Amino acid sequence: MSQVNSNSALVGIIMGSKSDLPVMQDAADVLKEFGINYEITVVSAHRTPERMFNYAKDAQGRGLKVIIAGAGGAAHLPGMVASITTLPVIGVPVKSSNSIDGWDSILSILQMPNGIPVATVALNAAKNAGLLATQILATADDTLTVKMQAYKDELRRKVEESADSL
Numbered sequence: 497m498s499q500v501n502s503n504s505a506l507v508g509i510i511m512g513s514k515s516d517l518p519v520m521q522d523a524a525d526v527l528k529e530f531g532i533n534y535e536i537t538v539v540s541a542h543r544t545p546e547r548m549f550n551y552a553k554d555a556q557g558r559g560l561k562v563i564i565a566g567a568g569g570a571a572h573l574p575g576m577v578a579s580i581t582t583l584p585v586i587g588v589p590v591k592s593s594n595s596i597d598g599w600d601s602i603l604s605i606l607q608m609p610n611g612i613p614v615a616t617v618a619l620n621a622a623k624n625a626g627l628l629a630t631q632i633l634a635t636a637d638d639t640l641t642v643k644m645q646a647y648k649d650e651l652r653r654k655v656e657e658s659a660d661s662l
């Protein structure tokens with residue numbers, strides 16, 4: 497993996513294992529759709545603690561603005577990364593193969609102690625993580641704001657169209 501969309505990634509997508517990629521790819525697809533440079537790689541707090549520490553420590557200096565971190569099971573990765581960096585961290589609970597219906601990762605990521613927030617999306621909701629990262633970047637980028645508004649207008653139009661066809 498370790499793929500970088502361009503030299504100047506604004507969003508870092510990390511995951512605890514390559515087995516999370518089918519879920520986390522949705523975040524990358526959204527960022528691609530909005531024309532946002534991102535990087536994507538595997539980082540594990542449990543299995544590669546030094547890699548995790550270095551990634552979080554260097555992220556801001558390398559130009560990242562937001563980190564999306566997905567993990568399953570005892571999902572410590574998003575919280576540990578959030579403890580090291582001042583960048584906003586969006587956590588994606590992943591339903592891994594031997595999970596307790598995903599509740600293990602949901603609660604691990606959601607129930608952070610005061611002081612170290614992780615913006616937790618729904619189970620496997622990497623798409624929403626990508627959209628939230630886009631909205632965070634849009635606060636300082638008018639072009640992105642216009643694109644996000646168009647995205648929402650299109651969502652509304654599709655729902656209204658489906659309602660009209662009932």
Ligand SMILES: Nc1c(C(=O)O)ncn1[C@@H]1O[C@H](COP(=O)(O)O)[C@@H](O)[C@H]1O
Pocket residue numbers: 511512513514515516539540541542543566567568569570571572573574590591592
């Ligand atoms: N939760 C974590 C962390 C971590 O939080 O550091 N590292 C790996 N994992 C998770 O273990 C699950 C099973 O991983 P494997 O499929 O590699 O056995 C994955 O969902 C991964 O995110």
